[in-house]
Structure formats: C-alpha cells, structure tokens
Amino acid sequence: MPGAVIALNAGSSSVKFGLYEVDASGRPGLILRGVLDLGDAPRLTAKAANGALLHDRKLAADEGAHFGGLLDLIEGHIGGGSLIAAGHRIVHGGRDFIRPVRLTPDVIEAIEKLTPLAPLHQPRSLAPIRALAALRPELLQVGCFDTAFHQTISRTVARVALPRKYEAEGVRRYGFHGLSYEYIAGRLREISPRLAAGRTVVAHLGNGASLCAMRDGKSVDTTMGFSALDGLVMGTRCGSIDPGVLLYLLQEKGISPDNLEHLLYEESGLLGVSGISADMRTLAASDDPRAIEALELFVFRAARETAALANTLDGLDCLVFTAGIGENSAPIRSAICAKLEWLGVRIDAAANQAHAELISAPDSAVTVLVIPTDEELVVARCSLAVSRQ
Numbered sequence: 001m002p003g004a005v006i007a008l009n010a011g012s013s014s015v016k017f018g019l020y021e022v023d024a025s026g027r028p029g030l031i032l033r034g035v036l037d038l039g040d041a042p043r044l045t046a047k048a049a050n051g052a053l054l055h056d057r058k059l060a061a062d063e064g065a066h067f068g069g070l071l072d073l074i075e076g077h078i079g080g081g082s083l084i085a086a087g088h089r090i091v092h093g094g095r096d097f098i099r100p101v102r103l104t105p106d107v108i109e110a111i112e113k114l115t116p117l118a119p120l121h122q123p124r125s126l127a128p129i130r131a132l133a134a135l136r137p138e139l140l141q142v143g144c145f146d147t148a149f150h151q152t153i154s155r156t157v158a159r160v161a162l163p164r165k166y167e168a169e170g171v172r173r174y175g176f177h178g179l180s181y182e183y184i185a186g187r188l189r190e191i192s193p194r195l196a197a198g199r200t201v202v203a204h205l206g207n208g209a210s211l212c213a214m215r216d217g218k219s220v221d222t223t224m225g226f227s228a229l230d231g232l233v234m235g236t237r238c239g240s241i242d243p244g245v246l247l248y249l250l251q252e253k254g255i256s257p258d259n260l261e262h263l264l265y266e267e268s269g270l271l272g273v274s275g276i277s278a279d280m281r282t283l284a285a286s287d288d289p290r291a292i293e294a295l296e297l298f299v300f301r302a303a304r305e306t307a308a309l310a311n312t313l314d315g316l317d318c319l320v321f322t323a324g325i326g327e328n329s330a331p332i333r334s335a336i337c338a339k340l341e342w343l344g345v346r347i348d349a350a351a352n353q354a355h356a357e358l359i360s361a362p363d364s365a366v367t368v369l370v371i372p373t374d375e376e377l378v379v380a381r382c383s384l385a386v387s388r389q
C-alpha cells in the first residue's frame, strides 16, 4: 500500500476511527473502521469496510488512553506502507481556524486556548492529539474543525444581541457538525447538482443534533450557536432555552455553575424530559407517556427550526436527514415532515419506511433525502490535502 491516513473522531467516552488507503488517484478508500471505547470497560474493536469483524480486544484499565493499541492495530494493517497523517475532528476552531491545519505545538496551544468556548468537547478532541504526538512525534497530525463549515454565515446570523464588546471577545454564533455538513454538501452535488445549487436544510439528528441551512452547498444559517447546546432538543442537551431559566436556577435555586453545566449538557434533552433514556431507540420502543412526550417535543422543535431556516433561505427545495436518528428512524422523519406539509413537504410512506435515499412523494414541492453521513471520510480527505501542502 502506498500510504494510509487515519481519521479520529473523539466523543465523550469513545474514539471512533477510520483507516483509509490512498489509491493511485490520491483518494482515500476505507480499509477499516473501529471504536476505541474509553469507558469503564476499555475495548478496541475494528471492522473491515465490508463489516467483517477484524479485531475485538479488552484493554487494561489505563491502556485505552495511551492509544498504543490503536497504533499497533493500524500499523499492523498497513504492513510496510506508510502512515501519511492522523487527522482529528476538533469541535471548536473559534474565529481563526477556518480550514484544516497542521497540528504543530503552537497550533495545539492555540486550540487549547479555545477550551472556554467548548469546555467539555475541546479537551476530548485534544487528548488523542497529545497521545499520538507522544507516541509518534514525527507523524503529521491534522486538525479539522466542526465550526469551519459555518464561516460563510453572515454577521447578522452570527450575532447575539448582547453589548458589542462581547462580540469582540468571540461571543457569537459559530455552529457545529460542520464536517458532517461538508460531507452531505458533497454528496448532494453528486446526487443532484441542481438541488445542491438550491435551498437545502440538512437535519443532522444524532445524540447531538442540529440543522444547517445551505445555499449552493454553503452554510447560511444553523441551529447550534456559541456552544453545542443551542437549537434542537438532543439526547441529553436542552437546546434553545430562555436565558431567564438559567438565571432562575443560579439565583433562586442556588445551583453551582458546574452543576448547571452538567444539567444542561448531560441531564436534559430526551433524557431529562422522558426521565427514561437519551436513546431514541429506547424511547421509540416505550409506551410510557413521558417517552411519548419527549419524542413529541423533539419533533416539534426540529420542525419549528426547519421552518425558521427555510425562512433564512427564502424557501425550501430540499430537506436531508442524516446521523443516527435521521438515517434510521422512519417515524421521526415522518412526524417532522408531517409538520412541514404547509411548506410543500410530502413524503412517500413506503420509501421512508425502506430508508430509501429519496423519500419524498412525486408531488412534493420539496425533495426529501436520507443521506448517511461520514465525518471520518471528510477528516481523511482534509488530512491528505494538508499533507500535500
């Protein structure tokens, strides 16, 4: 193999990774995908591109965090070929990181300084970078930012209505899930250049969830803002909330800032409203009224925000569903679309049930698509591009 790239996507308790072989035309092709589980029972699993299990090993308590097992696995698979780069999904790029960058010590320090903007997510992104730098100091590492795709939103869309001095300090709307949106924008160009040039809302509905309004494949609005808390109801995050509620919790209930952070990021959303689970599958299978109410709220807010983004776009030509819920839950897609019928959205029930790529009915004014996302592939492509600079 001439060379390979590894893409890492660090989450709260696991790191997803993809290993890509660079073909003769210079494009990355998937060799394997895996998960390094850093939870209570650390484990390293990997599957080939065709889904066959290649590797499944329990790790010693502190072994996962060292990434040595992951590197051994990768290097075993590329044999004599070289590892060209390790690319990382990084949640926050602030105002300065608007394209993928080589992760030099100075750049890593600058990224670390953005931690106050994403206190939970940024340290997770940095941990594998540091671990790989210690293990393979000579390996090219590349950072790919979830905020970068939204650099095209206007000042008005980015602004929050606080006194101006806060904007100068970086208090503005950034938007997230940018690697997923970049992938979808690219797929849409392949599926239909006409649609890609039009007005699209992409619904990335996973544990974290957001919407992106795109015109001509570029972000013009999005539901996440200064932080990844804003916008839709998520697995455990609250989404948009009256700031008066936060003042009430701080001033009247005496909740500490740390506990408030935990409440908003980890105890709210589907989990908080249902009191049962953050997992859409569990809630969808439950007949508990609280689970039903949580799903109703999820759908209500997703539809409401889609309509708001259609307003930013002056109309809607295309609606794309992606990520865990968007790709797999026909009832949620159907319920969101039903609330958007006034916008001309009509879905084909059988196509939706079959998770077809095109799920809108022939008479729908809006084309509705289901497109599986692939953030790791975007990281691999961007890392290769940086390696050639």
Ligand code: ADP
Pocket (backbone or CB within 6 Å): 011, 205, 206, 207, 208, 235, 278, 279, 280, 281, 282, 284, 323, 324, 325, 328, 329
């Ligand atoms: P993230 O990458 O943000 O952790 P995912 O994109 O993997 O999240 O999405 C996870 C969500 O997708 C969970 O709520 C899960 O229940 C939901 N999900 C996955 N498969 C299905 C399914 N078949 N039906 C309904 N929901 C599903």
